[in-house]
Amino acid sequence: MPIEQDPSLAFRCLAHDLNNVFTTINEAADLLAGDARWSSIAAALHRSVDRGKRLVDGFCETAGGATSLNELLDSAIDATRDFLDLVHGPRIEFHRDVDAGVMMRGIPVLWERVFVNLFLNAAEMMTSRGTIEIAATREADRSLIRVSDDGPGIAPELLPRIFDHEVSSKGKRRGLGLHIVRTIVERNGGQVTAGRAQAGGAEFSIVLPA
Numbered sequence: 001m002p003i004e005q006d007p008s009l010a011f012r013c014l015a016h017d018l019n020n021v022f023t024t025i026n027e028a029a030d031l032l033a034g035d036a037r038w039s040s041i042a043a044a045l046h047r048s049v050d051r052g053k054r055l056v057d058g059f060c061e062t063a064g065g066a067t068s069l070n071e072l073l074d075s076a077i078d079a080t081r082d083f084l085d086l087v088h089g090p091r092i093e094f095h096r097d098v099d100a101g102v103m104m105r106g107i108p109v110l111w112e113r114v115f116v117n118l119f120l121n122a123a124e125m126m127t128s129r130g131t132i133e134i135a136a137t138r139e140a141d142r143s144l145i146r147v148s149d150d151g152p153g154i155a156p157e158l159l160p161r162i163f164d165h166e167v168s169s170k171g172k173r174r175g176l177g178l179h180i181v182r183t184i185v186e187r188n189g190g191q192v193t194a195g196r197a198q199a200g201g202a203e204f205s206i207v208l209p210a
């Protein structure tokens, strides 16, 4: 079957080619790591490559056990910080109030994507600085996770359709992030909603079966 008609072969080809890209970036990062001026950028590049490999692997993985939300947030916050540092984005402070017992079933790297998408969306609405708060509690039969920010909040006209593909205030070829978020949450038996945070910014709530 030709590649364009066989998504799994096309994906394996893409994964193969991306590995070459990752190797090139890793080699360049190794060179930079030898110079103290660039060592923190080298570390960020190495972390990004590791993340890229996990994303590619995550496509082929099937869900195994459960991962603690705190561990997933560590990776997602690192990824967000690396990205914002390199693009000279706003300075974001993260506040966490997360029950240690909140565990996430499913593929860890996909959960990382959920949180990175939410964090970068919040950051994209901030000018020079802002705060993102993550609160999570575990109840008898479900876990509740809230991600809120102190940005301008979601435009009311977007709110009813915000998780739909191609709904965006940022122009063409945008509007996929929250669609990905909803798809991953629902694939794990959960629900996600959007609204206004107490601080006036946006708030996203995820409810997951325990």
Ligand SMILES: Nc1ncnc2c1ncn2[C@@H]1O[C@H](COP(=O)(O)OP(=O)(O)O)[C@@H](O)[C@H]1O
Binding pocket: 117, 121, 122, 123, 125, 149, 151, 152, 153, 154, 155, 158, 162, 167, 168, 169, 170, 173, 174, 175, 176, 177, 178, 179, 201, 202
């Ligand atoms: N934290 C947030 N604060 C305000 N608006 C938001 C926030 N997150 C998402 N949005 C709004 O939802 C839209 C859709 O988000 P998304 O699906 O990630 O697509 P994109 O970021 O590419 O526009 C954004 O364009 C933005 O208008």
Ligand SMILES: [Mg+2]
Binding pocket: 117, 120, 121, 175, 176, 177, 178
């Ligand atoms: Mg987005």
